[in-house]
Amino acid sequence: MSPTRIQDNSLRDDLLAVLGDGLEVVARGDGLAVLTPCDYPDGDGVVVQIVPAENGYVLTDGGNGDARLIVGGPGARAMGPLGAAVARRFGATFDGGRVLARVDSGGEVAEACWRVAQASVAIAEAATYHRPQRPREQELTDLVATSMEMRDLTVEREREIEGASGHRHKAALFVPERDAVIEPVGGEKAWNVASAVYVEFGDLAGVNGYQLIAVVDDRAEAPNEDVERLLRQVGVVARWSQADQWLDGLATARLV
Secondary structure (H helix, E strand, O other): OOOOOOOOHHHHHHHHHHHOOOOEEEEEOOEEEEEEEEEOOOOOEEEEEEEEEOOEEEEEOOOHHHHHHHHHOOOHHHHHHHHHHHHHHOOOEEEOOEEEEEEOOHHHHHHHHHHHHHHHHHHHHHHHHOOOOOHHHHHHHHHHHHHHHOOOOOOEEEEEEEOOOOOEEEEEEEEHHHOEEEEEEOOOOHHHHHHHHHHHHHHHOOOOOOEEEEEEOOOOOOOOHHHHHHHHOOOEEEEHHHHHHHHHHHHHOOOO
């Protein structure tokens, strides 16, 4: 099928059925622009563009989620891997700062539109990169710091470290004699915290041979597998329930 102008009203009906009444659909060029019920953290609505393509349709957020993240984060160089990881969670791709999804038929457009909108919001929410620690995170940070000090390790808090992108990160904990950067991950928004740590570790990887350790809080419940899978791409994942084992290892040698 060659690309043609979208004129089929059934697409609008499908979008309304899946996304509800809180959306607007307007013609834009050869395609459609859909104002979805999803909102970015700053309150703006998420707009998904739908355009005809060879053998189907392409949907994109136009780069709006990524633009918000870059403003609040360390810049495009460090954000690419995070954007790609977030997009994959929603069955989409991340290319040139845009969330993209391709479908073969009109019947798949509405569901793909919802996935693109959610991915765009999730990418924008990762701007919690500059976040104050929540009480439970701070409690875990204190536990880790105290446990390391009991093993005669030097612990520096909020240590500034420059990444490959030139951005200066503030590591929650830094152990200079082991070149170890340690970040606690947990709480109600563990995925957002993990996303921020993913960006930080991705930017620090290969810089000065740092050990990058994410301490996952499993005191109240089992850790989210998606969170651990994301973090393993950029560093060592250590569960707090196994603290004696990995802290003893850190006290005597490198974990990696």
